[in-house]
Structures are given as structure tokens and as C-alpha cells.
Amino acid sequence: MPAVRPTPFDLVFGDLAPERFPAIQTELEAAGADPRDRDGFLMARAVIQLVRDLLPGEGTGEEIGQLTAFLHHAYLFWLAGTPSLEVSSAELPALLRHPPVDADATPPPEFYAAFPEHRIWVSAIPGAPPEPLDGCFLGREADGALSVLAALGIRPDRPGLSVAEVRGPREAAGARADGTPFFAPAFAGAAAAGLASVTDGSELLELGWRAWLHAAQHSRD
DSSP states (O other): OOOOSOOHHHHHHTTHHHHHHHHHHHHHHHHTOOTTOHHHHHHSHHHHHHHHHHSOSOOOHHHHHHHHHHHHHHHHHHHTTOOEEEOOTTTHHHHHHSOOOOOSSOOOSEEEEEOOTTSEEEOOSTTSOOEEEEEEEEEEOTTSOEEEEEEEOOOTTOSSOEEEEEEEOOOSOOBOTTSOBTTOOOSTTHHHHTOEEEOSHHHHHHHHHHHHHHHHHHHHO
């Protein structure tokens, strides 16, 4: 898959992964564990220690949940060989307007889909301002569902980022509850600036599926 700008994996785990992820892999393989099983993944001693090192002290439930979700996707991304795909500015409008058709080819089991910077804004927390979407870690589950971890709010003056995770099968819906189409601008000034919006989990899941199908088409090509 084509290379992209530095991913959230590079920013957060670029130095840690070579040092810490091989021990996680060894432990999971010795236990015969499926690396996609998050409960089993989080029981590994090497993972528990890494979580403690990354979040010292008393982290909140939300902080721990975001960290463990990001860590799990980052590990699977590393295990797959860190494949990434960039959705270009020219490709984005069609991707948002029209769902890609199914493709015979299959993308890697976990990959990162990067979107044009500051073009899609996600309302991940009710009542909080939307944050710009950098991209999504995407992985297919054994039951056919798609796991989507969105990386939000990356900027030079911020040491971290926000993440939002959804999981599920492809659904037929393409509009919000109020009847507006998915990805339509949803805050003041967004339409004039040519920005797209993601307002809830079902919309984020649909975006993930479109990116997955887009990657499948690139894999076929």
C-alpha cells in the first residue's frame, strides 16, 4: 500500500514498538492466543506493564479505555507490517458522496487509512467541540465486523491525541436521524470551508467501511 505521512503509530509507538512489542508477540504466541482477542491481549503481562508505563498513576476509566484500544490497534498494525494508505484530496469527495463498490481483493488484516488533514471533523464526545480526523486504524474481525479506531486532534503543539473506537457490520443507512446525508457539514462555517463532519458512531463506522473498501480496490489494482 502507498506510504503516507507519519501515522499516529509513528508519533506514539515509533520508538517503543521495536523495544516492547516483540515481547508481547512472544508471550501471546507461547500462550496460543489470538492477537485480535482484546481480552486475551490485555491479560498478557508485557501488555499490562506497558500500559502502566504509558499511564502512570491513577488513570481514569476513559483514559485507560482509550489507551488500551489504541495500544491494541497499534500492536495489530505493527504485526501486519505497518501498512498504510492515503486517501487523497482528489479522492475524498467521491468517497464521501458514493460508497465504493465491493472489491474481490482484501486489504491487510490491519492498516491505517490517512485522510486529508483538517478536512473531516469528528464529534467524538457529546457536547465537546469536534476534532480534526487524521485517519483510522481498520481491521476485519473473524465475524466479518470492522473495527475502526479514529485518531483525532493531532497538532504540533499537542503531545498526544484523542481516539474514538467503533465496531460493527456494514449497515445500509446513509443518512443521519434528521435526514441529512452522512458527512454533511454539521457546524458553523464548515460548509463554506468545504469541510465534512462525522457526528456519531454509526457515521464513523460507515466512514471506516468506505475506507476499507477503498483500500480493497487499491489492493486489487
